[in-house]
Amino acid sequence: MIIPDFDHSSSRKILNWMCLGNLTVQEYRTMNIYVIVGTCNYYFHSLMSERSILSLPHDETRVLLHSCCAPCAGDILETLVASKIEVTLFFYNPNIHPRHEYDIRKEENKRFAEQLQIPFVDADYDMENWFLRTKGLEFDPERGQRCAICFDMRFERTALYAYEQGFKVFSSTVGVSRWKDMEQVNESGLQAASRYPGLTYWTYNWRKGGGSQRMVEIAKHAHFYQQEYCGCAHSLREINQKRQRAGRDRVKIGVKYY
Numbered sequence: 001m002i003i004p005d006f007d008h009s010s011s012r013k014i015l016n017w018m019c020l021g022n023l024t025v026q027e028y029r030t031m032n033i034y035v036i037v038g039t040c041n042y043y044f045h046s047l048m049s050e051r052s053i054l055s056l057p058h059d060e061t062r063v064l065l066h067s068c069c070a071p072c073a074g075d076i077l078e079t080l081v082a083s084k085i086e087v088t089l090f091f092y093n094p095n096i097h098p099r100h101e102y103d104i105r106k107e108e109n110k111r112f113a114e115q116l117q118i119p120f121v122d123a124d125y126d127m128e129n130w131f132l133r134t135k136g137l138e139f140d141p142e143r144g145q146r147c148a149i150c151f152d153m154r155f156e157r158t159a160l161y162a163y164e165q166g167f168k169v170f171s172s173t174v175g176v177s178r179w180k181d182m183e184q185v186n187e188s189g190l191q192a193a194s195r196y197p198g199l200t201y202w203t204y205n206w207r208k209g210g211g212s213q214r215m216v217e218i219a220k221h222a223h224f225y226q227q228e229y230c231g232c233a234h235s236l237r238e239i240n241q242k243r244q245r246a247g248r249d250r251v252k253i254g255v256k257y258y
Helices: 070-082 099-115 127-133 145-164 182-193 208-222 233-245
Strands: 017-020 023-028 033-037 062-066 086-091 120-122 169-172
Touching: 062 070, 062 145, 070 086, 070 099, 070 208, 086 099, 086 145, 099 120, 127 145, 145 169, 145 182, 169 182
Parallel strands: 062 086, 062 169, 086 120
Antiparallel strands: 017 023, 023 033
């Protein structure tokens, strides 16, 4: 059937083709018509910007991508697939609290990776170590030292796995969020990569070219779980305090979806 609600602006491109299970999206450029072939429970589209075809640093062909959550990973994964880059998803996020929230975010990541036929690496839930490393910074503000230590911890583990498995390039989805300090994220990534010879942290700005907007669009069509706080126990406390002051209900784990 013809999809009536795609954005046909000249600044956007759709993948020439993409298979998600039994769903195939095809493009007929000359007629500017988009067609879905196949049957499924939902339709999924990926609007690509002019940055749709990317190249990795040093002409590498594969990348290890640390992922914080499915919504942040959506546009990035589709862009990498469209660019014919071999990507492996690495999930290591011991900051996420409580465990139920962690499990939901991990399963959403895993579900999307399986749809795209992307390898998914499930690392340890090292929560006790995370609390130990951030001790004394419980009331540090967002984008402060606690966040820097959190990034360091997650990227150190990602870099180690990348080196052990022969990856020359790794990156992360964390920086796509407008709530994060991109320079802070990149600094942690570069520092982690510097520990190992021949390893590069890819500092690509995933926000540019409408990346943040497509992140939301993909999340809605995939019906991803919509987390309502960054992930750690301290961010959950802070958001609940803000809600209480505004007369709103506390965050409910596992309830809200796009």
